[in-house]
Amino acid sequence: MSRHLNAGERIIESETLSGGITAEMRKLTIWTTDGFSRNLVLRTYTDSASLQHAEDSLERESTALTTLSGSAVPVPELLAFDSTATHCEYPSILMTHVPGSTVLADEGVDDRVPLLARQLVEIHAVKAEPRPREYQAMTTADTVVVPTRADAEVWAAAIDVLRGPVPTYDGRVLHRDFLPGNVLFDVSQNAAPSITGVVDWAGASWGPTDLDVAHCSTNLALLHGPQWGPRFASAYEEAGGVLSESTRTRQYWRVRDALACSEEVQSWAAPWREAGRVDLTPGVVEDRLDAYISMLMNASGQ
The missing domain is CATH 3.90.1200.10 (Aminoglycoside phosphotransferase (APH), C-terminal lobe)
Known part of the structure; x- marks a missing residue:
């Protein structure tokens, strides 16, 4: 993470996001040097079953986010990925946090x-x-x-x-x-x-x-x-x-x-x-x- 933060920034909070089946999702709150904060999302493949497909999944996602950047489709911005766990403990991808909520209710x-x-x-x-x-x-x-x-x-x-x-x-x-x-x-x-x-x-x-x-x-x-x-x-x-x-x-x-x-x-x-x-x-x-x-x-x- 430290390689992909700006000078002087640091992680001040990590929140586990619900809903993930094949990977762990964390929302990271980053303190910035101007006194504000921004959010990033880290997806990490830790489950033994998902690890078998982690490299393929991360390659697909990183390519898709790059392709869709600037398109009419609202997607996170890709910041970094490590599909073979060369730098991370587990295969991971880092991206910006997109605001909004999932809605699963029958109403609406x-x-x-x-x-x-x-x-x-x-x-x-x-x-x-x-x-x-x-x-x-x-x-x-x-x-x-x-x-x-x-x-x-x-x-x-x-x-x-x-x-x-x-x-x-x-x-x-x-x-x-x-x-x-x-x-x-x-x-x-x-x-x-x-x-x-x-x-x-x-x-x-x-x-x-x-x-x-x-x-x-x-x-x-x-x-x-x-x-x-x-x-x-x-x-x-x-x-x-x-x-x-x-x-x-x-x-x-x-x-x-x-x-x-x-x-x-x-x-x-x-x-x-x-x-x-x-x-x-x-x-x-x-x-x-x-x-x-x-x-x-x-x-x-x-």
């Missing part, structure tokens, strides 16, 4: 979904040279975990979708983990909500826009109810986003993402409960995932 979701959709359209419009690394699929037909109370026949049909060929696509810059927990809002009283930042670019990739839309749709379906999955996809197109013209292709990406969620749905939901959504019990989340999968299969991805 009607207002936030169009904002999320427009923000994702702006991300997909970014021109990147060189391209980010190709997306990672995250799941296979053999790794899906079927919930206990799920409709086994519907899930078997959904798993068969993954056994089909991967659709061709025109690639775009993807966030790859675009969801309400990674978007910061200004929710000042008596003012309409607005997005102040998009964070956690560790999965930044090159791939189909359908995949980013599918991922946010899955998360909204679990947070607010299955109907919010297709509503987000519609909002994305209304905002000018372009998805596959093929109904079968749309279904493929949405089913793929929802099934990938099945493998770690409870670790996804734990930070939501910690943030106050205590209603999202393990049973509720699994039932919503089951209902969403059924919706996707019955509607053929519409």
Whole structure:
């Protein structure tokens, strides 16, 4: 840290940020020589499982923040990163702190979904040279975990979708983990909500826009109810986003993402409960995932 502070500056406070699953997040308060303070964020990979992918994640995030600097997408400023723990005890990345808060409540979701959709359209419009690394699929037909109370026949049909060929696509810059927990809002009283930042670019990739839309749709379906999955996809197109013209292709990406969620749905939901959504019990989340999968299969991805 000392290498990346200005002369005379020092850390006066370290606060652990909630919500992280794969890494520890700390907000650092820096005392400046003019008597004021500024905030930085340090992400550190310490968990044994996340350490296996830390180098790739940090390379992806550092490249994404550099690419997006100066774009219409509000992101932190990259200050430094150490993907191989050459200078740090663990692989780490240092960036500026973006103001705002995550909002996970059901109240106001009607207002936030169009904002999320427009923000994702702006991300997909970014021109990147060189391209980010190709997306990672995250799941296979053999790794899906079927919930206990799920409709086994519907899930078997959904798993068969993954056994089909991967659709061709025109690639775009993807966030790859675009969801309400990674978007910061200004929710000042008596003012309409607005997005102040998009964070956690560790999965930044090159791939189909359908995949980013599918991922946010899955998360909204679990947070607010299955109907919010297709509503987000519609909002994305209304905002000018372009998805596959093929109904079968749309279904493929949405089913793929929802099934990938099945493998770690409870670790996804734990930070939501910690943030106050205590209603999202393990049973509720699994039932919503089951209902969403059924919706996707019955509607053929519409």
